[in-house]
Amino acid sequence: MRNTSDIAQRRALARATDDPDYRVRRAELIKTAAAVFRRKGYSAAKLQDIAAAAGLDRASVYYYVSGKEELYKEVVAEAVRDNVAMVERLRSTEASAPSKLSAFVEGLMASYERHYPYLYVYVQEDMTHMSGDTAWTREMRSLSRRFDTAVRDIIQKGLDDGSLAAPVEDARLLANAVIGMCNWSHRWFQPGGSFTAADVGRLFSALLLQGLARSQ
Amino acid sequence: MRNTSDIAQRRALARATDDPDYRVRRAELIKTAAAVFRRKGYSAAKLQDIAAAAGLDRASVYYYVSGKEELYKEVVAEAVRDNVAMVERLRSTEASAPSKLSAFVEGLMASYERHYPYLYVYVQEDMTHMSGDTAWTREMRSLSRRFDTAVRDIIQKGLDDGSLAAPVEDARLLANAVIGMCNWSHRWFQPGGSFTAADVGRLFSALLLQGLARSQ
Numbered sequence: 412m413r414n415t416s417d418i419a420q421r422r423a424l425a426r427a428t429d430d431p432d433y434r435v436r437r438a439e440l441i442k443t444a445a446a447v448f449r450r451k452g453y454s455a456a457k458l459q460d461i462a463a464a465a466g467l468d469r470a471s472v473y474y475y476v477s478g479k480e481e482l483y484k485e486v487v488a489e490a491v492r493d494n495v496a497m498v499e500r501l502r503s504t505e506a507s508a509p510s511k512l513s514a515f516v517e518g519l520m521a522s523y524e525r526h527y528p529y530l531y532v533y534v535q536e537d538m539t540h541m542s543g544d545t546a547w548t549r550e551m552r553s554l555s556r557r558f559d560t561a562v563r564d565i566i567q568k569g570l571d572d573g574s575l576a577a578p579v580e581d582a583r584l585l586a587n588a589v590i591g592m593c594n595w596s597h598r599w600f601q602p603g604g605s606f607t608a609a610d611v612g613r614l615f616s617a618l619l620l621q622g623l624a625r626s627q
Numbered sequence: 628m629r630n631t632s633d634i635a636q637r638r639a640l641a642r643a644t645d646d647p648d649y650r651v652r653r654a655e656l657i658k659t660a661a662a663v664f665r666r667k668g669y670s671a672a673k674l675q676d677i678a679a680a681a682g683l684d685r686a687s688v689y690y691y692v693s694g695k696e697e698l699y700k701e702v703v704a705e706a707v708r709d710n711v712a713m714v715e716r717l718r719s720t721e722a723s724a725p726s727k728l729s730a731f732v733e734g735l736m737a738s739y740e741r742h743y744p745y746l747y748v749y750v751q752e753d754m755t756h757m758s759g760d761t762a763w764t765r766e767m768r769s770l771s772r773r774f775d776t777a778v779r780d781i782i783q784k785g786l787d788d789g790s791l792a793a794p795v796e797d798a799r800l801l802a803n804a805v806i807g808m809c810n811w812s813h814r815w816f817q818p819g820g821s822f823t824a825a826d827v828g829r830l831f832s833a834l835l836l837q838g839l840a841r842s843q
């Protein structure tokens with residue numbers, strides 16, 4: 412039986428040597444943690460549950476991560492990296508701004524469903540309250556900026572080429588409107604309800620592009 | 628100099644007897660607290676600042692409220708009661724659903740500006756995390772339900788009479804979209820920036836009714 416600080420030392424050493432096997436096994440553990448968070452909810456999930464699902468004993472889990480908090484941060488970071496990649500890829504395509512915006516809204520809602528509930532935990536708890544200056548907070552802030560910038564760029568392009576129009580053509584305000592409609596879903600969306608994320612995404616994208624007022 | 632429990636007793640007594648003078652002075656103190664929260668921010672505002680602004684000594688403030696937390700709760704409750712009254716009044720008018728929806732979005736954004744920052748503190752911190760079962764949490768939950776119901780009713784009426792249309796005509800989802808776009812402003816809107824709440828409200832209501840896609 413090893414003691415905790417011994418394990419912490421071995422963990423630090425394994426990371427410093429950047430062993431590919433270690434990296435692969437750590438990545439697998441993070442994937443498993445995501446699945447357990449989804450199944451049990453974030454608060455209810457115990458490190459023991461994650462260890463069991465990964466086929467590891469509790470001590471071995473500590474060889475890869477310092478605890479549940481680190482698993483949560485890694486799981487959230489992967490989800491946010493994917494979302495940034497999604498919107499930056501959309502920005503770079505030749506599609507029209509309206510179709511990019513639709514794909515973005517549908518993609519973001521699908522991501523909230525796929526990464527339920529921990530991505531919503533992040534939206535509610537950490538996104539604005541990121542205290543401290545750690546590698547994680549620095550990466551998350553940088554990802555947030557890239558995400559917002561890409562959404563704004565897509566909207567700006569549409570305003571410039573005339574495929575999008577609004578009474579105030581401010582890409583920042585319009586991006587806040589689009590992102591806000593989707594992000595507020597952290598207060599009400601639950602997978603397995605009357606509507607899937609795909610239903611919500613399609614409805615929201617239609618609403619943002621066509622509006623609610625019946626055209627005469 | 629009176630001690631704290633003595634003051635708490637006198638406060639309980641004054642409330643129990645429901646003295647109109649006491650009620651008026653307490654209401655004035657709450658108005659003053661709102662102004663101080665606006666001027667100094669919620670976290671920075673000290674009970675002493677509120678006492679000074681109200682022309683009371685600190686001990687006298689305790690005759691009306693148990694502390695800053697109670698002032699915050701009262702100030703938020705007044706703002707939320709006003710918002711519920713606003714949307715219920717709109718529901719009861721004969722205006723068209725699109726014009727009610729515009730007035731609602733503009734009214735809500737104006738309220739966030741008028742009640743900055745404490746109404747946003749509530750949206751971020753308390754609205755979903757209301758633990759405990761107190762008179763305040765019960766009232767706030769009931770106000771929340773009335774607010775959501777009134778927005779849904781306005782939308783449902785528009786869907787029924789054909790003045791509003793959407794690919795999925797679900798008033799609950801559509802209300803979530805409308806409210807979400809506005810409420811997400813707690814993460815980005817600040818009075819005194821490039822846009823007033825009136826600018827944002829007009830833009831958001833145009834966006835929700837007409838959409839972003841340039842009509843051909």
